[in-house]
Amino acid sequence: MTLLIRNLSQIATPLGRGALRGHAMRELAVYENAVVIIRDGRFAFVGRESDIDTDLRSSIDSDFDARDATAVPGFVDSHTHLPFAGYRETEFNRRLQGATYEEIAASGGGIASTVHTTRRASQQELIDNILARARTMARYGTTTAEAKSGYGLSVEGELKQLRAIRDANEQSPVRLIATCLAAHDFPPEGRSSATARRGYVSTVIGEILPAVAEEKLATFCDVFVERGVFTNEEGDAVLRAGAALGLIPRMHADELSDTGGAALAASLGCASADHLMQISDAGIAAVAASNTVANLLPATSFFLMSDRYAPARQLIDADAIVSLSTDCNPGTSMTESMPMVMQLATLQMKMTVEESLTAATLNGAYSLRLAEETGSIESGKRADLVLLDAPNYLHLVYHFGVNLVTRTMREGEWVS
Ligand code: NIG
Ligand code: FE
Numbered sequence: 417m418t419l420l421i422r423n424l425s426q427i428a429t430p431l432g433r434g435a436l437r438g439h440a441m442r443e444l445a446v447y448e449n450a451v452v453i454i455r456d457g458r459f460a461f462v463g464r465e466s467d468i469d470t471d472l473r474s475s476i477d478s479d480f481d482a483r484d485a486t487a488v489p490g491f492v493d494s495h496t497h498l499p500f501a502g503y504r505e506t507e508f509n510r511r512l513q514g515a516t517y518e519e520i521a522a523s524g525g526g527i528a529s530t531v532h533t534t535r536r537a538s539q540q541e542l543i544d545n546i547l548a549r550a551r552t553m554a555r556y557g558t559t560t561a562e563a564k565s566g567y568g569l570s571v572e573g574e575l576k577q578l579r580a581i582r583d584a585n586e587q588s589p590v591r592l593i594a595t596c597l598a599a600h601d602f603p604p605e606g607r608s609s610a611t612a613r614r615g616y617v618s619t620v621i622g623e624i625l626p627a628v629a630e631e632k633l634a635t636f637c638d639v640f641v642e643r644g645v646f647t648n649e650e651g652d653a654v655l656r657a658g659a660a661l662g663l664i665p666r667m668h669a670d671e672l673s674d675t676g677g678a679a680l681a682a683s684l685g686c687a688s689a690d691h692l693m694q695i696s697d698a699g700i701a702a703v704a705a706s707n708t709v710a711n712l713l714p715a716t717s718f719f720l721m722s723d724r725y726a727p728a729r730q731l732i733d734a735d736a737i738v739s740l741s742t743d744c745n746p747g748t749s750m751t752e753s754m755p756m757v758m759q760l761a762t763l764q765m766k767m768t769v770e771e772s773l774t775a776a777t778l779n780g781a782y783s784l785r786l787a788e789e790t791g792s793i794e795s796g797k798r799a800d801l802v803l804l805d806a807p808n809y810l811h812l813v814y815h816f817g818v819n820l821v822t823r824t825m826r827e828g829e830w831v832s
Pocket of ligand 2: 495497668743
């Protein structure tokens, strides 16, 4: 099957099979009045219609009129907590009246309340929840999403979430990449004492991660390193244990307090260090000198009504690799929308639109070890793209608060 998409007002994409770091994130390829050709699920040509060679032209067997839409790569959302059951709108409402996230967590809400509802849910309910969210993601242009466990916090609970991701992936419009976040918090029954906490870390290292690796349920392993949650030493131990089992490390780092998590993530060779709202200058320098992606989640600051956003400008100016993700979860970021995240990245973190597009596509793909396959519109890569009802890519941010995505394609198939 060879498909021609013609009458694109513009194609805007970063280029490359690796990440773009620092100021190179601004360098998009922009084609005006362009076409793409997709053959067997991959891009076979990108550019002006008059430049298509005769062999390729004669192989075209279907044609799609884009009616002046703009094409950008399918978004890569490289940090989500998709498999959860139950919502926390009441807590949200309490936060609107002045309660803080940490106060709510201390009174039994927060992650613990989602752990209760997720443990009670059947695997099928989790699959249905994941698919509903994946359909919303596709409507907003996402074609690849990472999905973390972390609301089971027991051997069976974590395996149930990861099996739900695996099974949902067979029907999902969005490609799902699984991460085991068993070290998201201490379980309600294992947090009362230092001994109970040590016991849970041993369960993660000795039972959960080996079971996950044995069943090949995850590509990545993650830890929430935070004051009052896992210490740097525990994070280090969990991620080293995961790595020894073939699970690539990522880390929730320096979100609510600066523990030196970003520097630890860089020293462990983590694929990403995520959040970074409280990252120190030393942390910025360490991440910038590494291939660990600084994965920024501005919707979380927004939703927590915080003035504190991750220092995106400092990270980019220091030559870091920066990506953007939703952090979709019921407590701190109840959204599936990558365009919303790009709007916050530009208007609140002062990233340029070009940097935001690279961060939301190619650099996210790099952190998921998929940059050779997706994240940009160029020959040879999987045909993952989004059509926007817009004359050019600037409208993605400029025309905010509405959904400009008219169609989403994953590997040559329209999925939304
Ligand atoms: O990424 N940082 C920890 N985990 C989530 C919040 C999860 C929740 O509140 O349910 C986050 O923000
Ligand atoms: Fe998160």
